[in-house]
Amino acid sequence: xxKNIHLIIPFLFFGFTTEINSDVVFENVDQLDIPIYDxxxxxxxxxxxxxxxxxxxxxxxxxxPCVKELPVFxxxxxxxxxxxxxxxxxxxxxxxxxxxxxxxxxxxxxxxVVLLSDPDANSWINKIDPNWSGAIPFTIIFNNQKRSYHExxxxxxxxxxxxxxxxxxxx
Numbered sequence: 231x232x233k234n235i236h237l238i239i240p241f242l243f244f245g246f247t248t249e250i251n252s253d254v255v256f257e258n259v260d261q262l263d264i265p266i267y268d269x270x271x272x273x274x275x276x277x278x279x280x281x282x283x284x285x286x287x288x289x290x291x292x293x294x295p296c297v298k299e300l301p302v303f304x305x306x307x308x309x310x311x312x313x314x315x316x317x318x319x320x321x322x323x324x325x326x327x328x329x330x331x332x333x334x335x336x337x338x339x340x341x342x343v344v345l346l347s348d349p350d351a352n353s354w355i356n357k358i359d360p361n362w363s364g365a366i367p368f369t370i371i372f373n374n375q376k377r378s379y380h381e382x383x384x385x386x387x388x389x390x391x392x393x394x395x396x397x398x399x400x401x
Contacts, residue, residue: 287318361381
């Protein structure tokens, strides 16, 4: 009985909060669930049946250009809540608790993060895009009719917006 009460109290607290406190997201990052996928599990996330814009970014903590562009994706997602953003970490599964979650907290990243752990990179890289060399950062921008691949980093929000508009809106 007491266990059930402990589970309900946090939901009551957040349910009655009227202000959005962005620090809550970052303070509780240690409690975030970062799912680990093999490629077969990840692959369905790379497609959609809707006209909603999706952005999938492959990155890692050890990749300087990847880390540099994370705030660009964070800002874009904040300004465009209708866009589905997934950051696919290529870090090691054993580092989730000790390195990845603290990194996300420090960098104030609140986007959805999943970890891809599939040793057969030569197989799944070609399934994503036969022209992808495997270098990161690598971003896919798509909806149900249009898709573009970008083996480069985005320097700023305008750079990302331009590519999204070119891909999705033909602007």
